[in-house]
Amino acid sequence: MSLISALARMEAAASGRAEPVATVRHRHLAERPLVLVPLTTAGETGAPLGAMVGTDRGAPQVFTVAQPRDRDLRFAFLGRLAEALLPHLESCQDEVETIERKETDPESGKRVTVEAELCADAPQLLVPTAPGVDFVRLLGRSMRFRRTAEEDPGTPYPAPPRVPLLGRWLTHYAERSRVPGSSLLLPLTGLLTRHWATGQSHLEDQHLGTLLAWIAPPDGESGAEAARRAELERDGTGQLVRPPAGPATDPAFDNRLLAPAVARYDAGVPGAAEELRELIASQLRPTWEAMWQGVDLLRALPEGAHVPDRWRRDRQSYTHHRDRLRAGEPPQPRRDDAVTAARKLAMREQRQAELEAQEALDDPLVMAVRRLAGEAFTAAVTDVEMAYSEGKRPTPRPLVTLRTEDTPLLAEGDKVHRQLPEGAQQRAELVAEPEPGVLVLRLLSGMGRGKEPAQGTVPEPGDLLCWTLFEHSPRGGPGLPEPEETPWTHGGPPGEQTAEDPDPLTPEDVL
Amino acid sequence: MTPTLGGTEGQKATLPHQAERTPQQRLAELRGGPDVPQRPLDARALAALAANPGCRRRALLDGAGVDKGAVAQALGSPAPFGQSQFAFVRGNAFEARVKADGGAALLALLCAHTGEDCPDTSEVALPDLTADGPAGRAARTRLALDEAYGGWALLDHPILTLEVAGTTAYLEPDALALHPDGGVTVIEIKSFPILDGSADPAKVGAAARQAAVYALALAGPGATAAWAVREQALLVCPKDFSNHPAASLLPLRKQVATTKRQLARLTRVDEIAAELPPGASFSPGQDPGTLTAAVESVPAAYAPECLATCELAFHCRDRARDGGAVEALGRSVRGELGGLATVDQVLAAASPEGPGTDEPAAAALRRAAALRTEALGASRARAEALRASGTCDAEPGGAACR
Ligand code: SF4
Numbered sequence: 070m071s072l073i074s075a076l077a078r079m080e081a082a083a084s085g086r087a088e089p090v091a092t093v094r095h096r097h098l099a100e101r102p103l104v105l106v107p108l109t110t111a112g113e114t115g116a117p118l119g120a121m122v123g124t125d126r127g128a129p130q131v132f133t134v135a136q137p138r139d140r141d142l143r144f145a146f147l148g149r150l151a152e153a154l155l156p157h158l159e160s161c162q163d164e165v166e167t168i169e170r171k172e173t174d175p176e177s178g179k180r181v182t183v184e185a186e187l188c189a190d191a192p193q194l195l196v197p198t199a200p201g202v203d204f205v206r207l208l209g210r211s212m213r214f215r216r217t218a219e220e221d222p223g224t225p226y227p228a229p230p231r232v233p234l235l236g237r238w239l240t241h242y243a244e245r246s247r248v249p250g251s252s253l254l255l256p257l258t259g260l261l262t263r264h265w266a267t268g269q270s271h272l273e274d275q276h277l278g279t280l281l282a283w284i285a286p287p288d289g290e291s292g293a294e295a296a297r298r299a300e301l302e303r304d305g306t307g308q309l310v311r312p313p314a315g316p317a318t319d320p321a322f323d324n325r326l327l328a329p330a331v332a333r334y335d336a337g338v339p340g341a342a343e344e345l346r347e348l349i350a351s352q353l354r355p356t357w358e359a360m361w362q363g364v365d366l367l368r369a370l371p372e373g374a375h376v377p378d379r380w381r382r383d384r385q386s387y388t389h390h391r392d393r394l395r396a397g398e399p400p401q402p403r404r405d406d407a408v409t410a411a412r413k414l415a416m417r418e419q420r421q422a423e424l425e426a427q428e429a430l431d432d433p434l435v436m437a438v439r440r441l442a443g444e445a446f447t448a449a450v451t452d453v454e455m456a457y458s459e460g461k462r463p464t465p466r467p468l469v470t471l472r473t474e475d476t477p478l479l480a481e482g483d484k485v486h487r488q489l490p491e492g493a494q495q496r497a498e499l500v501a502e503p504e505p506g507v508l509v510l511r512l513l514s515g516m517g518r519g520k521e522p523a524q525g526t527v528p529e530p531g532d533l534l535c536w537t538l539f540e541h542s543p544r545g546g547p548g549l550p551e552p553e554e555t556p557w558t559h560g561g562p563p564g565e566q567t568a569e570d571p572d573p574l575t576p577e578d579v580l
Numbered sequence: 581m582t583p584t585l586g587g588t589e590g591q592k593a594t595l596p597h598q599a600e601r602t603p604q605q606r607l608a609e610l611r612g613g614p615d616v617p618q619r620p621l622d623a624r625a626l627a628a629l630a631a632n633p634g635c636r637r638r639a640l641l642d643g644a645g646v647d648k649g650a651v652a653q654a655l656g657s658p659a660p661f662g663q664s665q666f667a668f669v670r671g672n673a674f675e676a677r678v679k680a681d682g683g684a685a686l687l688a689l690l691c692a693h694t695g696e697d698c699p700d701t702s703e704v705a706l707p708d709l710t711a712d713g714p715a716g717r718a719a720r721t722r723l724a725l726d727e728a729y730g731g732w733a734l735l736d737h738p739i740l741t742l743e744v745a746g747t748t749a750y751l752e753p754d755a756l757a758l759h760p761d762g763g764v765t766v767i768e769i770k771s772f773p774i775l776d777g778s779a780d781p782a783k784v785g786a787a788a789r790q791a792a793v794y795a796l797a798l799a800g801p802g803a804t805a806a807w808a809v810r811e812q813a814l815l816v817c818p819k820d821f822s823n824h825p826a827a828s829l830l831p832l833r834k835q836v837a838t839t840k841r842q843l844a845r846l847t848r849v850d851e852i853a854a855e856l857p858p859g860a861s862f863s864p865g866q867d868p869g870t871l872t873a874a875v876e877s878v879p880a881a882y883a884p885e886c887l888a889t890c891e892l893a894f895h896c897r898d899r900a901r902d903g904g905a906v907e908a909l910g911r912s913v914r915g916e917l918g919g920l921a922t923v924d925q926v927l928a929a930a931s932p933e934g935p936g937t938d939e940p941a942a943a944a945l946r947r948a949a950a951l952r953t954e955a956l957g958a959s960r961a962r963a964e965a966l967r968a969s970g971t972c973d974a975e976p977g978g979a980a981c982r
Binding site for chain 1: 661662663664665666667668669670671771772773775776777818820821822884885887888894901904906908909910912913915916917923924926927930944945947948949951952954955956957
């Protein structure tokens, strides 16, 4: 943890209220996010117990499973979930803009420009916690290989019609969520901790109720007290007043309320199904409210300047998935082949570096962390001396003298970068450090093509500049071979994508 | 956190008659008397203990077999975790299924992973391990391994012993398999799934730590027999979404070495007990104030990880927070703070008007605070200036006034 974030935590602990660790919102937040609060049954892998779903805070849909071990009830639940989620997940498929893309022409092998569609927006899915994201992944995995009666009339336990399709969408969203800076599927706890530091530990921040209590305590109460209540307060019957945000339920709820109610249902007691539905909904409702409270808090933050750029990639990812579905490709494989896995890893590393750079550029508080680490510095211009490169066509290479109180980790010849007022980048190198805190840089780029630097590209004495030691759009490492050139040591060229078999089913299986 | 002795302060001298009691008697006394049953130390607790060897409180209470859950309840800070009966029922059903038919499925999985020929169940000894008390069952376990040496045997819920910090822990693995070559495989049956060939790394790690404790117990003194524990345990889990078993081998060598080192670092329980005020006990039935004083008289080492592993976590957390211990905010926070141990000390060192200190971390902290303030903007700086000149309330940045 950086010292600045550690300090923020301590200030929060001392004041009893969360402290900002960001001054802008670093993630895309949709106008109408789709909120999903899932619950699972303890001990049963991926077995849903209930869910609250919707884009309208005042009108959630609630689905529950009365007996999680009953396959028919689970399938019915998933079928209803698909009917609720799919219209939203598919809602952005048809409104597109046309973009140009570079592609390798399969015949000539040349790079050519082609036109492609890009969905104008993409649906965003929000869940409460990181385990909620894992549960979305698990649900996706459990559904995407299922067969419906239409696909396979002989299948012994056919899934409801759109369940496999939902499985593929959820798998895509869950996979996308592994990409740093992506925003198709986000856990609210992750969103909030990116922007606020509480006076509790990172581990305790995974509890949505306490996190919100620290950030926005009710009137007259400190965040610390409110968090304590959110975490521990139980009613007279020993039940948590604020149930956990799931997907796991509180063991006391399971043992004292849920288990007896399920037993009544199994015994055929009239009204037991309704009772169970209400019980499960009672565990979902507080989290549902918390989700929207969190959304409000995040919405109050101005959006970071690079957020739309990253969201565009999410739209691209959404469009790709749409195209794969339309092309009739089989569900995502259970495991990535070696090339795909390596590509994804390389891509995520690159996105991580890019995210770190962009967040710093968008937010002085994040830049402060980099400045403290010696990876960036702000400096006042004290002198500018015009100079030119040698050679046939001399180009401007002005020398800029700066004074800084920061302590960048720089040696002569090192490159530094800054953003020009209009957004372009400028590179410079350190020429000399005549005395501590005084740096002489030679500007190397960003001054246009003319003999004289373009207007506004060379700073003037008195200007305050922020330079970074890191590149603003970092490129990936050495490129990976194209899929068809993959060495045999890495699994060889991938074959035609073939559909994988569904999971074998036995009468006693849980899912 | 500084432990306080509460009302018993100053009565710490060891009374002469204490020395005459056997350590076992003293530990029974700590539990609240000879009638209070000793809570067995299981592998999960040992693994957690090994992970926080600096905590003398836990070492003592676990070593003495005190029911920490009951203590936490009596202190008014009940343990943060429980088990859902759904998980419990399902876990038991899965284990029973795996072990059914004389362990045929289990041995088939084992042999599929080791490359051995799978024996017919008629060739596999299934020794009866029932006996009175854990010590008796531990003896039966060793005997059974000796007797079956040279052939196959499957031991269902055997009992192993391990000396930890001067007390004996009785450990109960899910199963042990004795191979004809004299090797013994530790078998762990868990209810989390192996999905598409891989399982949750955190859960696999926890299972490996537990298996390492069993392996240590098997290799400990008394393991004079010809059989020897193998370096890989067998982890058995439900496959994908089914309740069919799948398995994988867990390499144990590194984990065994780590656990051994950590357990060796634990202070002997009788040494910790000797520092207690005379007559102190952890009987949950006593007056809460006295109990609190007894608990607080043993130094603890709270970190947020305790929340997942120790019944006393909420109690220790309250104390750590009240004392402003920086560890309460996470172990990673501690890193760059040098000798500054409390939130107030850190904030004082970070404030521009803070006391001059030769603490090396202070300069970095002041710089961090200055950068943070600058970035948070002029409006906030103005607000803080106002606060500093006016009343001093408990607001961020107000630390200098305290
Ligand atoms: S909760 Fe307390 S007693 Fe338990 S390990 Fe942590 S510090 Fe030690």
